[in-house]
Amino acid sequence: MTVTTTRLRGVEAAPEADTVPLGRRRRWREDAVEAVLFAAGFVSILTTGAIVVVLGKDALHFFRNPDVSLVDFLTGTVWQPQLGKFGLLPLLNATLMVSGIAMVVALPIGLSIAVYLSEYATPAVRNRLKPTLEILAGVPTVIYGYFALTFVTPILRWALGARTVDIYNVLSAGLVVGILVIPLVASMSEDALQAVPRALREAAYGLGATRLETSLQVVVPSALSGIAAAFMLAMSRAIGETMVVAIAAGAGPRLTANPLRSAETMTGYISRISGGDLSYNSVDYDSIFAIGLALFVITLGLNILSGRIVRRFREVYE
Amino acid sequence: MTALAPGSIGLATSDAARQVARRHRVGRAGLAVFQLSTIVGIVVLGALLYNIANEAAGLVAYEHKTDPAAVLPGGRDLAALSAPELAAVLTANLSPGEVATLEREAPLAERSQAELRRLVDERVLETHAAAAWNLTDSVLDRPAIEATVAERHPDADLRLTSWLSPAFVTAPQSGDAEYAGIRTAILGSLWVIVITMAVAVPVGVAAGIYLEEYADHTRWLNRAIQTNISNLAGVPSIIYGMLGLAVFVRALEPLSSGGAFGAADPTTANGRTILSAGLTMALLILPLIIINAQEAIRAVPSSLREASFGLGATRWQTIRHHVLPGALPGILTGTILAMSRAIGETAPLIVVGMSTYITFDPSSPFDKFTTLPGQIYQWTARPQPEFHHIAAAASVVLLVLLVALNASAIYGRNRAQVRY
The missing domain is CATH 1.10.3720.10 (MetI-like)
Incomplete structure (x- = not known):
């Protein structure tokens, strides 16, 4: 939906382009580059998230085991x-x-x-x-x-x-x-x-x-x-x-x-x-x-x- | 004002002089302590290198299952035989099937003398190390070693051997320390590192650009990314291994073992593949690359950016044509x-699942693998002392490789540094 409207606007905007100052023009390529770079930065957040989820999930699975209790885990000597x-x-x-x-x-x-x-x-x-x-x-x-x-x-x-x-x-x-x-x-x-x-x-x-x-x-x-x-x-x-x-x-x-x-x-x-x-x-x-x-x-x-x-x-x- | 007796002034000054002298003595003692600590650091580095070199060569007592006199023409020494003579020994003493296999790998007539000697040792004489000594003992204590060998291994011949040799670098993994090599491990390391860098460098540099050139640091998300990266850099490497194990090896198994692409037999590798290892390692070094790229980008003066903007360039044009070229040397150094x-x-690769024993060369990202440091670990963990010697030989190779890389990074940093 949005894609079609933008394209239409782009076509119609051709004459208007002269009136919009260069500095205010929307540059899709620039935005796309920024989005890609942001995604790369976000990988680090994903990594941390994944570490927490992975460790947390399997650790939770461990503590669900009837043989295991959190108290024994923290205080047991064997x-x-x-x-x-x-x-x-x-x-x-x-x-x-x-x-x-x-x-x-x-x-x-x-x-x-x-x-x-x-x-x-x-x-x-x-x-x-x-x-x-x-x-x-x-x-x-x-x-x-x-x-x-x-x-x-x-x-x-x-x-x-x-x-x-x-x-x-x-x-x-x-x-x-x-x-x-x-x-x-x-x-x-x-x-x-x-x-x-x-x-x-x-x-x-x-x-x-x-x-x-x-x-x-x-x-x-x-x-x-x-x-x-x-x-x-x-x-x-x-x-x-x-x-x-x-x-x-x-x-x-x-x-x-x-x-x-x-x-x-x-x-x-x-x-x-x-x-x-x-x-x-x-x-x-x-x-x-x-x-x-x-x-x-x-x-x-x-x-x-x-x-x-x-x-x-x-x-x-x- | 009370006049002081002359004597008391003299006493005071001599007291002060004594105190100053004492303080200087303490100062010298302090300096001695600092210098000593520094020397300790250097000595430790020396000991580390000495230990490896010391274990990588030395006297070895070789025993043969087959008596060399019975097999070698004219009872001559193995080293004295020419390549065709060695080839003849091989064809005479091996079964036709074994000879045919060897010929198929590479014709015997075309193999070098060293290679054929190794084959005769391994297949015909079945030579193995009965005992081995390190280099220092071998040089300083040779008579005692000879006496021990004469007593305990009367049939053995004692040779000064370097465990590190061209054959060691090119031979595949083997169960015998005498014939094992690091070819499989080197290729494994290469494969893993290529995947690691192919993933980590583009993502890391892109993230560095985002954080330095785009991110509005008043927004919490960008601040979170920044804090998060420095915390990630401090996460123990073994944790990344567990992440790799749970995500790449287990959850994405169809992808990482190539089953989804129909590339490999998915039952053999179980996801414990080069691809999983490379991706895990990429996540591990990503924070390093990002932090370093940020520093390199920050070092590019903003006047360059302003000039570019002033000429009407967009942000990305400015980055591509002015910021990145200026930051490139720094980025490259950090990458190396x-x-x-x-x-x-x-450690992370042990958790991801390095193979303990593979003899074939890895040929795709979906193969099982071992790496150079992994191989060193596995050999070190074995109780037999021969394996400790080849672990030392492999360590020499690894250290030479790393020193070469680091030296090129430092050289590049000094050469290519753009000064503004």
Whole structure:
């Protein structure tokens, strides 16, 4: 209907075209281009929608299962689908241990590198170091996993004794995930430090502060929101990291506080279960979506918090 | 004003001097800590590379099921034989059927010496690695290794072997680590990446243009899109794998396994195809491409746009002829970086359903697949140490590929940067 009218109008409008100023003319081609471009932008909304629907739907299916209850899922201490026990805690605990260890490694080292790059390094040194960090950030995670299993684990077993350290263990995976997120922490923190205006540093020097005092007592506090955001993002990255834990942390959910034992993380479980031949109607299939939903909620929460911190607590300089 | 005793002033200054000295010492200690951390970062990168190189070559003790002296003419060493002699060994020791199959693949007379040697090793001598050592041990500890081999594998011959070789790159997947190669994996990676980029680049750049050039950011929908993209960039990659599993593999199975087009036998792949993998990966890198395209477009100065509008160009004409050409180098660099991210990504493809063992080359988007990082993962996950060696060799290939890509991106960024 509309198409016909437009065409008719177009035909009749031919003489009128001279009277309508160029700038006010309706240009269908322009509108069509805008519509196509908008559709491309809308794909991202669709993706998010699809993630929520997919995870939500299959997770709901999981919780409808008579063997499963939400309370047991959140508080149960045993994850053994064969026995009908679905407690998330062993998986969540392993995930938190791995990312906790990772943060202990990545935060001090990453922040130190950032302070060094931003406050101390000469431009020549910076120009060499930043590409090195970029290379470290570009190495595929599966190679980090290989590194954990064939390099870090043997060293740990040699140092602490092969009896006390399992071949697959949480510590090795955690250390390597920490190494993996160092570039992220370093480059985001460095950006934050660089954004602190020079005048603040000059003022500190003018008061007689040393370079270290200026860095730690003036620059770092001023950039704290950016640094906190970097930490949040690094944490979310560590929680979502899959390959290193799938290779080095071991298979089999286990609730343990000992990082030298093997324990499967949420991501490790998802990749192990879905890597095999998976029947769509099994409780295993549904269970990975419930875990995926938990993972999604945790990481999204951290990411949103990170964005909030940046916006809310940013020190605004003129 | 009370006069101070001269002594007390001296005390105060020396106190202050001491304090300043202490503060400088602390300052130097702080610097040492920062430098140490930086060095730790570099050392770790070095250790990572060293570990891979170390595992990718070394001494290997080979044992033969068939005694070489009995089969090879004149009891000579395998490496000393010429191509025709090797071909003769093959025809003499294999069944006529096997020879005919080999001839059909490629005539024996036309094959290279290295290729024939590998065949004799694999089919006639049935050589396999009884034990393998890494490069450092092989160099530093050779006598001890020789003693071990003499004791435990008296018939084995010990050779310094690089697990990475031309044959390794061109051979298909195999159940024996000695004869396995990454051809299938490389082709799989290529197929997946082509589909990924074909989908993600046009959509990503279009979305970037929309958000920078058209979107009215006071409208909530546009703001929602923008916020949503930065949140999507932080979603763990394995979640995208689950999205791909539920949508492309399961719900769109007739499409993704080619059944709807009558292209492939839909029962074999179950939707776990190259197409599903490529689309999943496209969604994964879409936020990266959009964010990067936006930055590149934003870097084009608005004076260019104003000038174009001033000459009477429409919005799209301005974008096509002025904004996009200016933003192109930046967009290209970001595209290459996103591509290297997609090439190295493993977790989502495991969830989508990478095949654990395929020996045939993928030939259509509806085929089963494996990828280079996927292959590294599967070999690493095996308990046998030989597979760890070939996983290292495959890692070398992957790293070289990625470094080449990233270097070209950085080079391109520095060369083609338009300065306004």
